[in-house]
Amino acid sequence: MSTLDRLTADLTTSLKARDTLRTSTLRQLIGAVRHEAKAGTVERELTEDEVLKVLARESKKRRESAQIYTDAGAPERAATESAEAEIVDEYLPTRLSDEELTALVDAVVADTGASSLKDMGAVMKEANARAQGRADGRALSTLVRSRLAG
Numbered sequence: 001m002s003t004l005d006r007l008t009a010d011l012t013t014s015l016k017a018r019d020t021l022r023t024s025t026l027r028q029l030i031g032a033v034r035h036e037a038k039a040g041t042v043e044r045e046l047t048e049d050e051v052l053k054v055l056a057r058e059s060k061k062r063r064e065s066a067q068i069y070t071d072a073g074a075p076e077r078a079a080t081e082s083a084e085a086e087i088v089d090e091y092l093p094t095r096l097s098d099e100e101l102t103a104l105v106d107a108v109v110a111d112t113g114a115s116s117l118k119d120m121g122a123v124m125k126e127a128n129a130r131a132q133g134r135a136d137g138r139a140l141s142t143l144v145r146s147r148l149a150g
Helices: 003-017 020-038 048-071 075-089 098-112 117-131 137-149
Strands: none
Touching: 003 020, 003 048, 020 048, 020 075, 048 075, 098 117, 098 137, 117 137
């Protein structure tokens, strides 16, 4: 079952259960995926990876919003955004642990023969391909930079 099919099925379930937070969040996610499919000159069918990228972007938006609300002294809104982010994360692949991410970066650096920051682009490209959306780009970049600088 594709992620979009799962979102749609879970929306039906949440509607029947009268779970307003989950229903609202799932509707927003389905809307974001449909919006992405219609972006551009011709509507197209999104691949599974593209759907997951949309969901990752939505999760990141909600986490950033939660932080902004926390900083602004609006804990109720921050809690709502965090709860929505947790719902979105249920549909994303499991994140790599710090140890797994370090091992992945070390393997990519060894495989590519990278030795300086000049090689960072090639290492990042390969590391992102191997991580398959299971790693935060910023954390990955920081780790690659530290491996190549040291």
